[in-house]
Amino acid sequence: MYKSHTKDPVAKYIVNNSLRLNDVQKSLINETMKLSYAVMLGSADSLQLLANMCKMIRAKKTLDIGMFTGYSALTIAQVLPPDGRVVTCDVSNQHEALAREHWRRAGVESRIDFRVGPAVNSLRRLLSDNAGEAGSYDFAFIDADKEGYADYYELCLRLVRPGGFIAFDNVLWGGAVLNEADQSSSTTALRQICQKLHADERVDVSILNSGDGVALAFVK
Ligand SMILES: C[S@@+](CC[C@H](N)C(=O)[O-])C[C@H]1O[C@@H](n2cnc3c(N)ncnc32)[C@H](O)[C@@H]1O
DSSP states (O other): OOOOSOOOHHHHHHHHHHOOOOHHHHHHHHHHHTSTTGGGSOOHHHHHHHHHHHHHTTOOEEEEEOOTTSHHHHHHHTTSOTTOEEEEEESOOTTHHHHHHHHHHTTOGGGEEEEESOHHHHHHHHHSTTTOOTTOEEEEEEOSOGGGHHHHHHHHHHHEEEEEEEEEEOTTGGGGGGOTTOOOHHHHHHHHHHHHHHHOTTEEEEEEOSTTOEEEEEEO
């Protein structure tokens, strides 16, 4: 019932034996699946892992780049302490009402700060002199336009503290990254971000075959 990007029976087995969703998460998934762009919904199993990792590092301040219907923001907000914060960014506020309804039902609306507009601008604003939030975030989830991933990475590297981590969704892109004939801008950008992370001494790196592929950069 819940979205997994793969028909792989091993992946299905993993989801069937590990996914835990509360009623609010189930409702938001069901409502999102009715939308024409439902394919953009983050994988519930990947987000559960990221939420568990946030719990493990006792994350308090997090970034969510690409809000859509608010599922990733909801899932992370739920594991933060009451004074925790998710700054979620989206170029569109089309699904804000649906997101807010579910954040409210989960009792986490006060932890979520939605910034509408291009994410690069929202992140730059967090770094500006007045806000001055460099090095104060524990975690960032990058899941907006793929062509923007390299810029989001550099900005998140300035915002996330050493010991925190940055996750990039969709890095396997349904396997398209393996097809060299596919030179589309999104596929190329996803290949490039993985190559960049692999060579980047500022972070430790892992790529997981979870959902549509998740790359993790652990900030040194
Ligand atoms: C894959 S969806 C995000 C899914 C969401 N994280 C979830 O868990 O369901 C990508 C979102 O990025 C947004 N987006 C695209 N380009 C953007 C940009 N330049 N700045 C901010 N958001 C952008 C889209 O409007 C869309 O809602």
